[in-house]
Amino acid sequence: MIQQLVKNLCLSLSLLATGAVAAQPVAQSPGGPPAGTNAASQPVLQVTMNQVRLEFSLDSKGTPLYQVSYGNQPVVLPSAMGFTLAGNDNFNSGFSIADSRQDSLNETWTTVWGANSKISNNYRQLSVQLIQAATQRKLNIVFRVFEDGVGFRYEFPRQPQLNHFIISEEHTAFRLTGDHKTFWIPGDHDSNEYTYTTSAISAIDNREMVAKSTEIAVRTAPDPKAVQTPLMMKTADGLYLNIHEAAQLNYPALQLHVDNSSFALTASLVPDTYNNKAYLQAPSRTPWRTILVSRDARAILASNTIVNLNDPSKVEDPSWIKPMKFVGVWWEMQTGVGTWALAGGKHSGNTANVKRYIDFAAANGIEGVLVEGWNTGWEDWFGTWKESPFDFVTPYPDFDVNGLRAYATSKGVQLIMHNETSGAVTNYERQMDTAFRFMQEHGYHAVKTGYVGRIIPRGERHDGQWMVQHYERVAAKAAQYQVMVDMHEPMRPSGQYRTYPNWLASEAARGNEFNAFSIGNPPEHETILPFTRLMGGPMDYTPGIFKLRGYNTGNPGLQVHTTLAKQLALYVTMYSPVQMAADLPENYAPHLDAFQFIREVPVDFERSIILEAEPGDYITIARKSKDKEEWCLGAITDENSRMAIVDLSFLPKGQKFQAVIYGDAANADWKDNPEAYVITRQAVDSKTKLKLVLAKGGGAAVTLRPVTK
């Protein structure tokens, strides 16, 4: 890791004259300074990085205010900060600035795995020490300004007047400048598995979406005006904004309450049963609140600001962490072909069937086989809210733990453990040591965890502080046992994979699985996810469905809302270090030529280039293999067909490449002809403008290999 910490870049405060901050006069509105007050009655502190400018001040009541602009354009108007602590204890006004300090960092760090092997972390930092005169309590706010946005966090230093305390409300506001276009899902405390709605801020209301999303088992969205982050937005004049958080640990998920008329967003933290938000002890700190901004949508996808704001890895020696592709019996269950449960005679997790998947993986160079439904308890696990649904160590009698381990090992394949908690987290926590010891003893190096259902401890929520602590405990415990983790139904990530690189991926959004059993995901879905859910880290989306219609035994009318070629492109457009080839071997068998792309596509890259991007419309990305001059490329579109013209100038000049293009057939169409694809080969070089014709709901996947002379 290259680290060039330049401290005290500017010890003198950037004090601007009073009034210089107020970029435009604004009426009193939610999250803003009180009416009739001078918004900048105290000195203003300012940090600029290229186009991004952050200004901090206190209003006349001593409430912290920040604002963000891009070039000369305001992005976030002066917006309030602070807290109410338990007991209606004001911790958001009456402050004065005790001290401040500017630093900067320009480092490049090496990832354990990722879309890029090296990441530049270049920011200027402003640390403001506030003191609340009436209570003599201190609150620090730290801003980091990057070339693509701003992150800030609150820090509660060790102090006599503040030890254990409870956050009742966080008042952080984001006062936006207009009625931006947004891509949102409801601010649900238990689920992120909604389809996205594209609407103006003024039209945000989640009630209808929550009510109709009956395919989501647990929905808890008490505020009709609350939305999840990452919240992707586009202004009327073409500026792209993204609001999220970073390093969300020991703190509930940040959701945003929307004011439809003033366009102010305010922090809405997922509460516990007492409507408390976070139990903290000084010294402590909140996650970072992040605001990304660019005139180019591609810069949002390319941004590493969120991961940069996370702490470096806590895993001292990460050499055992290995990205991988995997197959599994899971799609059988999702589609009704098989069952998790033994009872009923369709148990997918039986030794013979698992061997079939091991054979398939071995034949195709796929590292892992996931077996769900291997342990007893699946006859009575869903929606029961019971305390102890599973024990994580007792296999069904038809699942031969030792025999399958030996068989998999002989084939060079590893089995992936599955720990579904059914939301009964007290039960899982009691047994985690036992569960991880079982993995260690039986050669499992990766586990998929799950949290389907209402949480126990009753009163806790999937996205609340207690569960966030739990997910971190799982990641830390797994690291201790050298086990990689793929969490389903946790809170959506915010770059924690830097700190816990064994936390390979999470679900935490609406995955491909919804196509298996519900109305599914609209064709635009995968063009939005990278701008929202994936901003915080990899998703186990489970692409690679080849049989796109007629797969659900109980509901033959269901279909996946993409073409087959788009399923391939998703391996590139949705980066994850752990990618499933989700379909059944028998569904791959007729299309082994197309399957070749899945065999070849890496799950770890040297670098990635966002070539085209527009949220809700299309994405085209190229990624270079590690240690090889080989590239892969994915292009996807929404419900509209599209011609992607891909400038290959990123290729090394003078080198000829063979492009193998896995594209939609001319008559392909997600709805009526989804499985029609063509594989073409084309010689290309850095001067080529590659034309990829994408069908409605379609895509293209491309491998680029140097032609040896």
Next chain:
Amino acid sequence: MIQQLVKNLCLSLSLLATGAVAAQPVAQSPGGPPAGTNAASQPVLQVTMNQVRLEFSLDSKGTPLYQVSYGNQPVVLPSAMGFTLAGNDNFNSGFSIADSRQDSLNETWTTVWGANSKISNNYRQLSVQLIQAATQRKLNIVFRVFEDGVGFRYEFPRQPQLNHFIISEEHTAFRLTGDHKTFWIPGDHDSNEYTYTTSAISAIDNREMVAKSTEIAVRTAPDPKAVQTPLMMKTADGLYLNIHEAAQLNYPALQLHVDNSSFALTASLVPDTYNNKAYLQAPSRTPWRTILVSRDARAILASNTIVNLNDPSKVEDPSWIKPMKFVGVWWEMQTGVGTWALAGGKHSGNTANVKRYIDFAAANGIEGVLVEGWNTGWEDWFGTWKESPFDFVTPYPDFDVNGLRAYATSKGVQLIMHNETSGAVTNYERQMDTAFRFMQEHGYHAVKTGYVGRIIPRGERHDGQWMVQHYERVAAKAAQYQVMVDMHEPMRPSGQYRTYPNWLASEAARGNEFNAFSIGNPPEHETILPFTRLMGGPMDYTPGIFKLRGYNTGNPGLQVHTTLAKQLALYVTMYSPVQMAADLPENYAPHLDAFQFIREVPVDFERSIILEAEPGDYITIARKSKDKEEWCLGAITDENSRMAIVDLSFLPKGQKFQAVIYGDAANADWKDNPEAYVITRQAVDSKTKLKLVLAKGGGAAVTLRPVTK
């Protein structure tokens, strides 16, 4: 164990004529049949054992009704039974009797330890199978009638129409016949550590008591009319009643809501955060509801009905379970002489000090030494509601785990582990395996657990279902590691020690400790506890305080509200298999003649005889040692002085005994002269009427040993 199960004693139903049940006409009142209905429109089932008669019927709406009488005297008027399930789902009316059956049992079982080595369990059982026509759901009610009372429980058989379900309310009522005298503490969901109020039912209101009991850290008593069980009562004409429960496992504590005017008590179960009472899955069953009745208060104390209603031991080989006396550094901390925490320079749990206690124990034949404050975390544990206050395996640097183990072993003494959770039960559950493994590896065979503070999972209560499950998990886990448990701040027991004989004792009431730091316990306190808290099982009351004034370094005015002789008598009147000699060695040193009684008093007996008893006034009990013709005797009184004339006719005829009487000095008085005692010797036999003069707040302890010729 002798078990004589006589099945099907009476296969034919005891059907009485309609109307025979209504012992007296009653107006409609809470818990009773609806006004204007015929309370006995269906057949009546009846079971009688000696004086106790139980009758069961359905009212005209199909609501189950039971009544209890003693001789010809009604004790519980026809009272409703049943439930409301979640979703306002009626499960208390619309029933008819599908079947019923009578059985009986007359067995004698052998205790692992106890006040008696053999217990007779003799009852007649009525099992009623109800069916709710509208839902086709089944509910069974099982009554057991003993010669001293009635127990009944609900059973939810396996059935298609009822799988997982939630108890919203249990409607069990106890419609009493008059404005009885009661001995009550508030129905608090988190604490049983109140002083008792003696009042008529009509005067019960817990608000003042809850408000003023500031010495109790966590108080949660939302219903001013709720009281705890065991509820001890006395009718105007001298009948003693006791309402409690038995075998409370996987179910919240039963509290009683009191109607001040009708004298009806109704079940008030401790709720969770959703106001749900219990999450159950059929087949399952509730604890037993118990009603003890006698004209003789001594029969209440002698009753084994509650423990009999518990399941036999789950510990297959209990040979490792050893009752014991112990000393410890704990009173130092309670009185401010020392601290749990290392910081501050008064750490009691240091190696040198612990050796002092080991030496004292070894010199006095005391088996155990309890060390609290041995593990890190005590600098920040109380009232913080923090997730992970302790780890249960990391000693303070001045506590030498291995050295002390070796030293204790060399002296024939064992150390007792201490696991204080601070109420952070999620933290404890995560670490229980580790904690018990630590005990196993370091030679600890007993543990004192503690639950001081607000519970985590937040929203759960000390006496709610989830915590009750937890306490059982602790008992079961401890048994698995051959560790005995003494739980502080759990729910009050209801005979579970039969099922888990390694669960030696609990606190779960206001112990002697309150004398150390608060207004303390009034002189009558120990004359009430055996009729209330101790009905369910042993209490770790920590008697044996010899320095009764001036012990609290921060509050020298405090005093214990008993004489020294009464402290000795408590070892007999409050049976426990684990008894602390709670005071400091230096406070015992001047009184080693009196300490001789503590050395000699057993913690396990062949049999016990309740000689005198009146709740709130006095108790005299004699207990016979196991395998020896030696007896000990304890007599205590309340704030009034008293002459106890003890008929020793229980002694074997013709055998001379020497009585050593540890009595109050003539001028002793709990308030002004508590430490004045006299030790006298007297030759006695079965014809002797021993006169024991008890001072105000005083007592007497006696050993009786055969005189060899």
